[in-house]
Amino acid sequence: MVSVSDTGVGLPDQQADQIFNPFFTTKAHGTGMGLRISRSIVESHRGRLWATDNSPRGASFCFTLPTKAEGNE
Ligand SMILES: Nc1ncnc2c1ncn2[C@@H]1O[C@H](COP(=O)(O)OP(=O)(O)OP(=O)(O)O)[C@@H](O)[C@H]1O
Numbered sequence: 001m002v003s004v005s006d007t008g009v010g011l012p013d014q015q016a017d018q019i020f021n022p023f024f025t026t027k028a029h030g031t032g033m034g035l036r037i038s039r040s041i042v043e044s045h046r047g048r049l050w051a052t053d054n055s056p057r058g059a060s061f062c063f064t065l066p067t068k069a070e071g072n073e
């Protein structure tokens with residue numbers, strides 16, 4: 001598992017479950033595709049990608065990838 005945390009604004013209130021939806025963005029000129037594509041790439045390698053809001057600020061993004069041994073099962 002890889003986890004990356006920042007000290008930014010944190011996930012959007014009431015919409016934390018939507019940030020992975022295609023075209024969802026809180027930016028004026030965002031495409032809203034970055035996280036959707038990232039999740040697609042990770043899942044195509046049989047991993048998972050998710051985000052959590054951190055208190056008092058910031059967010060963490062985590063992904064897993066299977067080990068080679070698991071991939072050969
Ligand atoms: N590190 C972060 N901290 C807080 N919110 C985030 C973070 N990364 C993404 N988000 C939220 O998820 C939304 C979707 O992110 P995504 O990367 O898919 O598109 P975007 O960043 O809005 O647009 P683009 O990638 O085209 O600049 C963002 O608009 C923002 O609301």
Ligand SMILES: [Mg+2]
Pocket residue numbers: 034035
């Ligand atoms: Mg982005």
